[in-house]
Amino acid sequence: MPEQQGTLDFRTDRARIDQLDQSIIALLRQRLEISRSIQQRRTETGGARIAEGREEAVIGRYRDALGGTGGALAETLLRLCRGTEPGRTRP
Numbered sequence: 001m002p003e004q005q006g007t008l009d010f011r012t013d014r015a016r017i018d019q020l021d022q023s024i025i026a027l028l029r030q031r032l033e034i035s036r037s038i039q040q041r042r043t044e045t046g047g048a049r050i051a052e053g054r055e056e057a058v059i060g061r062y063r064d065a066l067g068g069t070g071g072a073l074a075e076t077l078l079r080l081c082r083g084t085e086p087g088r089t090r091p
């Protein structure tokens with residue numbers, strides 16, 4: 001029996017959410033690859049991995065669009081793109 005609440009059936013909307021999540025994950029992987037490429041090229045030429053001013057701009061973009069939680073999401077996204085999470089070698 002499908003999961004229902006009263007007469008509501010969430011299957012169609014949940015299928016759309018699942019599709020959107022797959023698209024978001026694919027976009028995140030693209031972003032991660034480009035971000036790490038920039039970081040690698042910078043460190044290989046003696047620069048710092050992190051560009052704080054640029055990160056502030058990225059966080060501000062998400063905060064402006066989505067509020068404080070959006071800013072927190074951007075901070076998590078930047079940690080993902082740095083690839084420096086302890087104990088993780090892959091995204």
Ligand SMILES: C=C(O[C@@H]1C=C(C(=O)O)C=C[C@H]1O)C(=O)O
Pocket residue numbers: 034035036038039049050051052054055058078081082
């Ligand atoms: C990708 C860059 O390098 C780092 C990663 C960033 C990102 O993932 O958006 C932003 C700033 C840097 O800390 C960059 O400088 O643009």
